[in-house]
Amino acid sequence: MTTLVFLEHHGDEILKTSLGVLSKAAEVGGQVEGVLVGSGVEPLASSAGKFGASTVLVADDPRLEAALPQPRVDVLAALVRDRGHENVLLAQSILGADVAAGLAARLEAGLNWQLTDVLTRDGELVGRQPALSDSVVCEVGWTETPRLALFRAGALDPVASGGEARVERVEPELEDFSLTAEMVEQAHEESEGPSIEDADVIVAGGRGLGGPENFTLVEDLAKALGGAVAATRAVVDAGWYPYQTQVGQTGKTVSPKLYIACGISGAIQHKVGMQASNVIVSINKDPNAPIFEYSDLGVVGDVHAIVPKLTELVRARRGG
Ligand SMILES: Cc1cc2nc3c(=O)[nH]c(=O)nc-3n(C[C@H](O)[C@H](O)[C@H](O)COP(=O)(O)OP(=O)(O)OC[C@H]3O[C@@H](n4cnc5c(N)ncnc54)[C@H](O)[C@@H]3O)c2cc1C
Numbered sequence: 001m002t003t004l005v006f007l008e009h010h011g012d013e014i015l016k017t018s019l020g021v022l023s024k025a026a027e028v029g030g031q032v033e034g035v036l037v038g039s040g041v042e043p044l045a046s047s048a049g050k051f052g053a054s055t056v057l058v059a060d061d062p063r064l065e066a067a068l069p070q071p072r073v074d075v076l077a078a079l080v081r082d083r084g085h086e087n088v089l090l091a092q093s094i095l096g097a098d099v100a101a102g103l104a105a106r107l108e109a110g111l112n113w114q115l116t117d118v119l120t121r122d123g124e125l126v127g128r129q130p131a132l133s134d135s136v137v138c139e140v141g142w143t144e145t146p147r148l149a150l151f152r153a154g155a156l157d158p159v160a161s162g163g164e165a166r167v168e169r170v171e172p173e174l175e176d177f178s179l180t181a182e183m184v185e186q187a188h189e190e191s192e193g194p195s196i197e198d199a200d201v202i203v204a205g206g207r208g209l210g211g212p213e214n215f216t217l218v219e220d221l222a223k224a225l226g227g228a229v230a231a232t233r234a235v236v237d238a239g240w241y242p243y244q245t246q247v248g249q250t251g252k253t254v255s256p257k258l259y260i261a262c263g264i265s266g267a268i269q270h271k272v273g274m275q276a277s278n279v280i281v282s283i284n285k286d287p288n289a290p291i292f293e294y295s296d297l298g299v300v301g302d303v304h305a306i307v308p309k310l311t312e313l314v315r316a317r318r319g320g
């Protein structure tokens with residue numbers, strides 16, 4: 001089985017979500033190649049060997065500087081045609097989803113998306129895809145190759161297996177129509193600390209905080225723990241906190257070591273985004289809040305009283 005994994009990068013790092021997909025491809029087996037597309041990206045390539053790529057194909061060209069999908073579709077489509085990859089795996093992101101959809105159209109290939117896992121059975125690739133608000137997991141397949149698969153961000157953890165990748169440059173042949181879109185502006189969000197996809201600790205705030213001004217409570221605790229801040233859809237919809245921090249069915253899937261939920265009821269749509277966390281701690285004034293049903297530790301009380309005390313204790317322990 002031959003598999004190509006799209007390695008998306010931001011700045012000088014390959015995204016953790018892409019490395020998670022790469023590790024899973026290596027676990028499934030066969031020949032696994034990664035592809036990096038961009039400008040000045042060659043130095044990043046060798047790092048993918050640690051996560052299971054035997055070869056990293058690098059399309060390094062100034063015309064690929066902007067993170068636009070169509071030129072990437074050109075590169076991946078040519079590789080699949082020339083090298084005969086049977087599987088193409090990508091991690092979910094705005095760019096990853098656009099590339100996957102474009103590639104499916106270009107290659108007339110079947111795409112299964114929102115996958116959380118993949119395995120082989122009797123030599124066939126089988127994807128796992130949660131459905132019905134994540135209350136069931138379906139198994140999905142492909143009727144022909146190439147098989148395209150898009151994985152939920154955060155569903156797969158990178159596993160460093162310690163190998164080395166051969167780096168091979170490929171010359172991108174870009175279609176004229178792929179170069180008609182241009183990136184007019186790219187904004188960089190200033191933020192301190194890790195993103196919620198990368199954080200080992202997440203402190204999440206819900207409507208129980210009472211208002212946007214009270215997010216300082218969760219921000220302070222997250223900072224003391226070296227973690228990131230997340231939010232529920234209720235507070236994102238209310239404009240209290242930005243969408244990129246939303247965890248859940250219509251937000252991100254996260255799996256930190258510690259998830260502290262502050263003033264969050266624990267609706268199923270929130271649960272599906274964070275239930276894979278190692279340890280879940282919840283603070284809620286309602287002892288019957290559904291979140292307590294799947295928390296490792298539940299504190300019944302007012303977030304305004306408990307969270308600042310917790311922050312103080314953490315700071316005291318850490319000496320800061
Ligand atoms: C199609 C669909 C997709 C959705 N996608 C998502 C998603 O991706 N992510 C998501 O989060 N939601 C999602 N939702 C919304 C979800 O159903 C819930 O409405 C939402 O998660 C509730 O957010 P919340 O817990 O902040 O608010 P609430 O449900 O209002 O809960 C607030 C909690 O705070 C507690 N509280 C109040 N005051 C205090 C206090 N002072 N101290 C301690 N506790 C207090 C209350 O007891 C309550 O349990 C989706 C819904 C639909 C229909």
